[in-house]
Amino acid sequence: MTKLYQGATGDWEAVIGLEIHAQVISESKLFSGASTAFGADPNTQVSFVCAAMPGMLPVINEECVRQAVRTGLAMGCKINLRSIFDRKNYFYADLPQGYQISQFKDPIVGEGHVRIDLEDGSTKDIGVERLHLEQDAGKSMHDQHPTMTYVDLNRSGVALMEIVSKPDMRTPEEAGAYFRKIRSLVRYAGTCDGNMDQGSMRADVNVSVRRPGEPLGTRTETKNVNSIRYVMMVVESEIRRQIDVLEDGGKIDQETRLFDVATGTTRTMRSKEEAHDYRYFPDPDLLPLEFSQEFVDELAKDMPELADAKKDRFVAALHISPYNAGVLVAEKESADYFEALLAATVTKSGKPLSELGTLVANWVIGDLFGALKKLGVGITKSPVSIDHASELLCLQIDGTISGRIAKEVFENMLESGKSPEAIVEEKGLKQVSDTGEIEAMIDEILAANADKVAEYRGGKDKLYGFFVGQVMKQTGGKANPQVVNQLLRPKLDG
């Protein structure tokens, strides 16, 4: 059932498409040997090619080709063995060539689709129209000087993948889920770092509204939206704005809009957008980009496992609940941490993977995520190393400490950064499993509480917990609960 928006005059349906620009992970630029590293001083990562000096020519970076193919494979798209680089001609201060080398008619990656997960537990397939390689522009700074704009060409020529969706989304939630999904795919595939605050990923958001069943309305395009939340805000506010305009008898202009973070709304660009005429034509400095199916197969063979496959594997092989598996794979770093921890724990404990999956997953999601959230840091900044974490879990698995003590040790690890073994040793937190010692303790307790023993034997079963509590109290919580049970029950039952 398509989500509808209520207006004063009836229902409306929104149609949303996203063009996502994802910066390719590569050492050097798409057509020049200058570095792509983020944050350098202005114009220090600029070659004569990047600055479009007279007589300079482009030579393609093979890794960028591979990355585009990998991304295409991750999205289940058709890979085009022959594609063409075109010039997109327009003038702008940070476009030194006066054209952007892009792919117009024949992109490197064709159609495919991705599946998005929605909050109600349902899924939806969103079509991918294409992916093409293109050059990024430089950066214009308008606020450094009262009458001048400053131009930094460090980004000029960095490889971008433009991933164009089909207009298959209908709600802000779907747009957000799609953006999140693409981000997850490129990050798992290792083709884009997805760092939105560094501009590695941004979206142009196309929105139109129509009466259900009617042809497409006029769309607006909001450029350079750089977070999932903002994409959802843009969609929400554009839907509302367009419905209001149309219901007031106005019409929607096909225009480029800008997102205003402060107000959470979009506004029309102040500069007069003239009718674009990009005059695309094949770049005569380059030949067609061609490769074999074997080249694609080779890349497919070496593709890293993607989130969906990982989730399925966690459920099937590790017996982790689908919900928890979903939580673990949502961010590649979490999944990586989990898998590394699981592997370390398997090695240390000697127990099989399938037995440890749930324990490790529960610890990561429950204990670790909770602690990280409190600390306000991401998993890559976790104060607890894989080594220490696996040590802690092993102490629990081999019965050295109880689950309750483990939590206490973990708290201590977060504060002190010490190894769990050291903490257990230092604080004498080792679990008491010595049956003789525990038996003597039980005898003492039963003798001291003869009245309660009598009540229990008289049918007051609930008192069992009282005796366990007494044992634990005496051992400072270190008594092995299983051993306590084994010994206590027969003694009480007489």
Next chain:
Amino acid sequence: MSVDKETVAKIANLARIEVSEEELESTVGELNNILDWVEQLSEVNTDGVAAMTSVVAADLPWREDKVTDGGYREKVLKNAPQAEHGFFAVPKVIE
């Protein structure tokens, strides 16, 4: 097909070349002469003919992904009409 003043003004704007009102008139004539002359191509039957993409049969060479260039800001900015604080400077752009 021929161009009129309005079209020439539009093309000149796309090409970012200022053409004065007087020049516009003569430019219309010049361009139409040339366009009329190239018009003869329409008589060639090109059904099923592929457009030329490169005159030589060769494979596009691929470059290894290594940082081999850049890191010479002075040289990049040396010929700039106006450069300040390591940036190219242009008249202010309002978005």
Next chain:
Amino acid sequence: MSELTKMTLSAARDALHKGEISAVEITKAHLAAIEDAKELNSYIMVTDDQALEMAAKADDMIKGGNAKGMTGIPIGIKDLYCTKGVHSQTASHILDGFKPEYESTVTANLWADGAVMLGKTNMDEFAMGSSNENSYYGPVKNPWRAVGSDKDTVPGGSSGGSAAAVAADISIATTGTDTGGSIRQPASFTGLVGLKPTYGRCSRWGMIAFASSLDQAGPLTKTVRDAAIMIESMAGFDPKDSTSINIPVPNYEAALSGDIRGLKVGVPKEYRVDGMPAEIEKLWQQGINWLKDAGADVVDISLPHTKYALPTYYIVAPAECSSNLARYDGVKYGLRVNGNSLDDMYKKTRAEGFGDEVRRRILIGTYVLSAGYYDAYYLKAQKVRTLIAGDFKAAYEKCDVILTPTAPSAAFNLGEKVSDPISMYLNDVFTVPASLAGLPGISVPAGLSAEGLPLGLQLIGQAFGEEQLLRVAEVLESAASFKEKPAKWWGEKA
């Protein structure tokens, strides 16, 4: 003037190698001759100091036993080549003051072999023209004048300065560039040998682009042997140019065996164009006879799409130029004319910086690529271009090399055709088809017109068939035995 300036490149090379003359001596002789020939306006910039430094180094190379074909040879470089720290403006105002921080691959190759740069030669702005009247630095005068006339004639274009310099003995040889005939037509107008190699034979890196799919570097020389020596130094694969071809450079001079017995020379009937002067028709027939006498077989061939070559060229070349010249925007280098906004600055800069012909071609190119016209013009032209290349392919089933006139007339008077672009364009009617097909062509001086002006014949070879092309050209050259020189009317009277 010194006899040193009268030497051919091969004679100078032999004398240098034998130590009979020094590079400094021959360089000085040429610098003096340049000073004497200022009114030809063939040099935009003379690099005296640099020339003498390079000559001294060349002498060291020779003494050290490392002499190559070009060592110590003083040459002029077309202003279109980027030469490090030296005026490189493609004779345009838009590149005002531009001194590149890099050296073009072709000139770097020449300097590595010990060639000596005398200076930068005049040309039609951005290589657009056939008379060298479109230079920001004023027209070049052809050393040749009609017998009994004191009217200036044009040296052809766009490599007019390069041609005039060699014809006037103020450079032993020069580099030119050929997009639609810019080496061959001026060679014909000035009694020289002009070679345009196969597209991809020489690197375009550091050559200021006019039309990327057509531009090629080549030499203008006094003899075919000179051309063979010089092209060997200029040519070669360059990983910085994606359209340069990785084929070894042969010893071209070794190919000049003088033996063309059994070789099949094609004569295309479509080159007998309406209104071709009888003397050119006659010269062509003479050429056919010379090659026959040398033992070649002459075959009639057909290149059916010949008449469409010029209109095709005048769509493709302007389209590419409109995009290639977008980088001249007053931001990174060259001229800036201030305006009240970025766009205003662009428009004023480009209006003032580009000359009439360049502006005309940018506008035509912008138009043929614009929305709604792309298919009818640009795409159509690229399809016809395929047919033109196909014509040559079919012809080479029947013949090894093709003989045609180089230009439809001898040099015309300065100012005669400036106001009629199309009649100017028709100058390239015989040279453009080979350019569109990427094939090598060479113009060889073959005789004088009734007015006493030089006329050339063109040989068109197969892709990368320069050895055979040069071999036939040398046979043609010896048969024609063209020894005439222009009567000196400039400078100090001899």
